[in-house]
Amino acid sequence: MVHIALSSALGIFFSVGSWQLAVWIDETRHKSKKYKAAAACAKKTGKPLLVAGGPWGTKGFRQRINMPAHGNGDVCLDIDRSAFDGHPHGVIGDVTQIPFLDKSFGAAFASHLVEHLPTTNDAKGALAELNRVAEAVFIVYPSRQSIAAWVKREHHLWVWQKGNVTYLEQRGNSGGKKRGKYP
Secondary structure, three states, X not given: OHHHHHHHHHHHXXXXXXXXXXHHHHHHHHHHHHHHHHHHHHHHHOOOEEEEOOOOOOOXXXXXXXXXXXXXXXXXXXXXXXXXXXXXXXXXXXXOOOOOOOOOEOEEEEEOOHHHXXXXXXXXXXXXXXXXXXXXXXXXXXXXXXXXXXXXXXOXXXXXXXXXXXXXXXXXXXXXXXXXXXX
């Protein structure tokens, strides 16, 4: 009986692990594709690429193993210096009040950033600011299939896109407007 329970538990563990690995691989491919598209868009316009949210993240793990989450871009913007530590053009700033002139960038890339904002109104403000400073905006967000996306307490929003519309939904009891879309 114990053998059956242990086999069942291991089967469930490996099934869930395989599923989450597939989700992570898909998210990584999607992020890479969007970053490459943002870089190509910026290059085509002859303007720099803004990366909102540094390539290292704020935990420092990625920097210790020298594995950035994505490319550096020409300029990195984050509220935490450690997220872009070592980047020659890192700027400390809030994505809801970006300190650059209108259309200064050919493209802006924001990976796993919008879901951390406290409310849908803050997210709309950030998207408006990114669109103000860049010719095109590329965002990446966690999949609802990712268990990690569900359990991270610092994720206040669900974000998804259909066509040219970005949808925002408040999570749990974070407060604020429950649903919104941009534009």
